[in-house]
Amino acid sequence: MKPKIVKNQDGTMRSLSNRHVQMIAIGGTIGTGLFLGSGSTISKTGPSVMLVYLILGLFFFFMMRAIGEMFYADPTQHTFVSFISRYLGPTIGHFTGWTYWIGLVFVCMAELTATATYVQYWLPSVPAWIIELVFLGILVSVNLIAARLFGEAEFWFAMIKIIAIIAMILTGVFMLINHSVTPLGHVSLTNISHDYTLFPHGIFNFIAAFPMVFFAFQGIEFVSITIGEAKSPHTVIKKAVNETLLRILLFYIGALVVIMIIIPWTSLSANSSPFVQVFKLAGFPAAAATINFVVLTSAASALNSCIFSAGRHFYQLATEVSKSSWMYKMFANISSSGVPAAAIAFTASLVLITPIMSLTTAISSVFTIVTGVSSDMYIIVYTLTLVAHRRYRASTDFLPNGFIMPWYKITSPLTILFFGIIFISLFFIPEDIVGAVGAICWTLIFGGIEFLRQGKTNLNNTN
Template identity: 35%
Template sequence: MSATPPIMAKEPATGDPGSSPASPDGLRAGLKNRHLSMIAIGGVIGAGLFVGSANGIAAAGPAILLSYALVGALVVFVMRMLGEMAAANPTSGSFSAYADRALGRWAGFSIGWLYWFFWVVVLAVEATAGAKILEGWVPGVPQWAWALIVMIVLTATNLASVSSYGEFEFWFAGIKVVAIAGFIVLGALALFGVLPGSDSHTAAFSNLTSHGGFMPHGPGAILTGVLMVVFSFMGSEIVTLAAGESEDPQRAVTKATNSVIWRIGIFYLGSIFVVITLLPWNSKAIADKGSYVAALDSIGIPHAGQVMNVIVLTAVLSCLNSGLYTASRMAFSLGRRGDAPRSFARTSGRGVPRVAILASVVFGFVAVGFNYLWPDTVFQFLLNSSGAIALFVWLAICFSQLRMRGIILRENPEKLVVRMWLFPYLTWATIGMISFVLIYMLTDDSGREQVILSTLVAVLVVALGLVLDRRRSAARSQ
């Protein structure tokens, strides 16, 4: 493999000096600690939690709690590994840059472009989801126009400055956090019979076991539940990319890594626990209305459906905002390392990689067009071919950490302020868990196509990375 310069090597910013200090990558350190805190918290609360949890509950019953716990543990381990590397070497390229250093340039190239592809497809998905909600409120504006408006507004936000992205995400994440916390508090009050208007006949701890037992569909349903909930956790790694543009990257990464356990415990396990104790898991209301709307209805919250639409829209806008930021920063890092057009690495006077942002949003616009023109063919292919990429990213993080631990100890041992537990045994165990999920997806009708198509795309990108790597090596040897 070709030699790669240390990832902490600094390059000067290509834009004019801004008011914020330069980050290690030459971007502007415009994110404050409060921004990073909310990005870290909000990163684990996606629209999938609100929208997709009903299907998981139907598939596994109360045992869906174990599914969430298993995936939550997986995310905690991956974030711990990523936090170890990011605290020592904060960079906008995050795990792509670490794969570049630890595994070879082909690996950094491959995982960077695959992750970029994943997020630009997510842009189209979330823009369409948000447009559907907005069209329901203002039917006079067609759905495609709402998608266009949402994309333009958030693009302008990201183009303005990184602090604009941080401020928007601070409030988006704040609304999600307050909503989940309020839901858990109200649910607990109803469960103990102290909330007026709640349905005391349905709310009970006995709902965990009274309707076919805790595992009504058997232990195997827990794994089915894992497949259904794993993708609602995607995005927790965004904070390590954003930390590169913060005032104190090491502190931000350390704090985010250490708090991921309670964040997942409260927001995922806590809220799902409330749902399946307020209502029987097989309640028709959960299937018809969705888990959170049904739970809110059962405790007498008026206009529960509209309340949840506001929260889901907030989650969608948050995902769009972060998705555009994440894709653009990955493109910027690839450009800076010579794995993408050099123009991607140019920044404005405010330290914003505008070309990288515009390139990402253009593909997002194209994907939105595919969603309206060919939803069942071209867009479905994009969805399936990017579906398992996040799991590939997690695997790359694991393998990179196995090598990076030694590199950090050899070069800057004092920077190893976050350590993966039980290294290397828990790292290998996490690799085994992720691999098992991918293999188990092959037994599922919808998961099988995602794994196969995502693997084909990954193989093509890796092959391209290897070819480019070999050409660079040959050029240097001449």
């Protein structure tokens, strides 16, 4: 007999099971950055890339523990941004909510563009806009029907990524045990340690790898957005968050080790997927097509999660405005299937700009710049989340016996400082300067407008 699905007060359903949430957590941790971008990172830093992933993985784990602690205290919330509104005030909360939602819309657009690129590997004659419309239509439908269907889709998307990584790791272990020889030399652990230096291409390239890996981890917080619709939130929060670091070690570090024992890092091509290179050396002729399918499902998974997350965030924004406003009336409601359908549909309508962009290169250039800005804004959002957590700790909501962030007095300020350093490092990387400056301009202009708007609202309420 299936357990009864609990309905929340706002009409959403707690229909996501533990297996759904765990696979969503894995899917959020592993993105196309590993399958495609890791070759570029390895070429910059050599074996030291593992240290970069480990350091960033540790700080992302602390951030997830901070988010997890707040959700454990109040699992009824749909987004972590709601805690920023609660503990840092409505002005900062509203600014963060809009910023994060707009960032999600651009991520959705980027992932939709990527799906068209991967499908055209097999169907080069099919226009990109048709592929984009088909994928967007399917995944929006999945999100509109029920949260459980979204969870089921993410389960299988994540499973494909896991199978690909495990297959590559097992291939590497098999080749290592059998002392295989490739055109590039022997498969050996000495490929990692041979002539090892911490900064093979200088300290600048080592530091530049941190933002690259940071953006590879972006989206790791998506799992927290499922808590409001999970069947056993307290159990799920602990398991999903606690295993974050373990997943990073297993899937990222494990994959990187295997890549570098098969291919000496000095021989690794920065312009193609290291997974494709490994499977080709292992004698798998369909490597390129197989990995193209994996990155296609990875992009579709990211798009699916983005639609889910963006819909919940826009719904959250609608609930925080005046009940007499058009935004509240139109979007602060839940459909009979237990999802914020209007908020999801509105978000999807903005993502429809993507097929139009594929018809002209001028818009695409602007889109690339705006996407860079929105990605850099995530660093600010994450930092504000950690500051909100500190306020939570000082509030009456704090649960001393809850899901406590480990070594809080040290790890909290250290994580905030580390994210600040990551943001500052963007100004020393030529391709990231525009995005970093844009993120500051966005914060000053939109944050200033929001501050003035809130001040005007408070004045009217006083009068």
